[in-house]
Amino acid sequence: MNAETRIKSCLVIGAGMAGLLAARRLQENGVRVTVLDKGRGVGGRMATRRFDEGVCDHGAQFLTVRDKRFGALLDELCAAGVVREWAKSFPDDRGTLLPDGNPRYCGVGGMNAIARHLAAGLTVQCSETVTALNVEDGRWKVTTAGGLSQMAEALVLTPPVPQSLALLDAGNFVLPASIRGELETITYDPCLAVMALLDGPSRIPEPGGVKITQPPIAWIADNRRKGISPAASTITIHTTPDFAREHWETTQEEIARMIFSEAERWLGANVRNWQVHRWRYSQPVVTQAASFRMPCLLPCLLVNSAPPVVFAGDGFGGPRVEGAAVSGWAAAETLLADGRANQ
Ligand SMILES: Cc1cc2nc3c(=O)[nH]c(=O)nc-3n(C[C@H](O)[C@H](O)[C@H](O)COP(=O)(O)OP(=O)(O)OC[C@H]3O[C@@H](n4cnc5c(N)ncnc54)[C@H](O)[C@@H]3O)c2cc1C
Structure with missing residues (x-):
């Protein structure tokens, strides 16, 4: 060469x-x-936010593997203690568990720990x-x-x-x-992520994530059950793309009010503090x-x-x-x- x-x-x-x-x-x-x-840190949409004494993954919730080479990287990350298996399946809001046998992996301490590990040894300038x-x-x-x-x-x-x-x-x-x-022609769906710090345990069952079949919520997770928020109960709620489009300009207060009311059956405790994050480009629809x-x-x-x-x-x-x-x-x-x- x-x-x-x-x-x-x-x-x-x-x-x-x-x-x-x-x-x-x-x-x-x-x-x-x-x-x-x-961003202030690395990770992009593999995002973890700390607020008060709680921790929330508010972008990607877990990793799945189909590609052999990505599987080998995950093996390395698991061996290094950066990634671990979270669950093999999540229930939906009707209580149906559809185990497909494919493990879902998460970052130990949060999804952006994976990015921090991968950034070691690189010249990365954030902010x-x-x-x-x-x-x-x-x-x-x-x-x-x-x-x-x-x-x-x-x-x-x-x-x-x-x-x-x-x-x-x-x-x-x-x-x-x-x-x-x-x-x-490559287009993306938006998503609103609502994070909350609770004053007690949520009603989200093990393993800590539920696929919601009724809009406007698409997913709800308990970050303490997930194992990333040991000091406080926090939850992450993702809205459907349609709700995010309709309420893109709505105030954070109004979004939080609407979403907490829709999520009431999963809360099980009072919301002590909350945050909203707007993902304009959450996931590509047309790749x-x-x-x-x-x-x-x-x-x-x-x-x-x-x-x-x-x-x-x-x-x-x-x-x-x-x-x-x-x-x-x-x-x-x-x-x-x-x-x-x-x-
Ligand atoms: C709410 C949500 C839930 C998801 N759930 C899952 C899931 O459970 N499992 C899964 O596998 N995937 C999930 N995804 C998708 C997954 O997060 C993405 O596919 C993946 O992280 C994309 O990585 P990327 O490197 O392509 O882009 P990104 O992670 O978006 O990286 C692009 C980077 O470019 C930076 N950037 C943009 N503009 C500029 C600029 N002008 N100057 C400097 N930097 C800039 C951004 O800050 C960002 O860090 C989810 C995504 C979202 C938002």
Whole structure:
């Protein structure tokens, strides 16, 4: 391999599952990588919030495995004490338990512990909101709200696709029309997450999660039963996408009031404190494979511009943490292979 033509530096936008695994793969192959994220910590939608003495997972609730390579990563994370099996199934609100035998895994102490573990050894700069991406002197230039500006030979974009496109627009970078058109077909559902600290145990049964079949609630979990909130009973409630769309502009107080009233049978104790988080892009509804009608495609999209940019994330790999992971790996390997192809 000609070391002169191989990519030597890369900027990765987003420190969620896709961005972290892309960065690790690139770094393992000798590429200098910087990961930038607007969040205060790493993890993206694998999110854990601490408030008062309670802890809540308010984004992804658990991991599932289909892909062999992701399974091997989970084995490693379990052996390192970062991940453990939570349950093999959850009941629905009619009390029906449908065990499918597939384990659901969670982060020990919270889902974002997984991201913190994967970020170790990487250069990750949090609280850096990227505002524009453009090409200067044949290299990608990233500009952040805090005034940071960095350059690299390649770029991996892992935010939800509409956010990635907005960053390229802000830098006046024009994508080929056909690629732009395909990317614009990738769409996401919103979700409102309501978290509450209770003054006693909830009525959510073991193992601590219930699939709700009646809108406006889709899921309710007890984070103490899950094992991540030892000092206090906290619950996480996710709304249906329709409710989130209808109430996107509704005040947090009104959302909390409506959702606690709907969830009354599961509460079992008084709400001492609460928070609401709005996920505008919670999970992709139409992913790249579906929009391209070519499921054999790699779970990422390389734009063979000079310099190259790869789009990745669950919008390409599928609407789960696992989908984001396989997309992150594919993004790194596509860039590494692209460097070799150009030699
Ligand atoms: C409510 C909810 C419940 C879910 N439940 C599950 C579940 O139970 N199981 C499951 O497998 N999956 C679940 N998911 C989906 C799962 O969380 C995602 O598929 C996965 O985490 C996506 O990872 P990602 O790396 O593609 O994107 P993200 O995790 O969203 O990472 C993208 C990162 O880009 C950063 N970013 C965006 N814009 C900028 C910018 N301008 N500058 C800097 N950084 C930026 C963001 O801060 C973010 O950290 C759920 C998601 C939500 C929201």
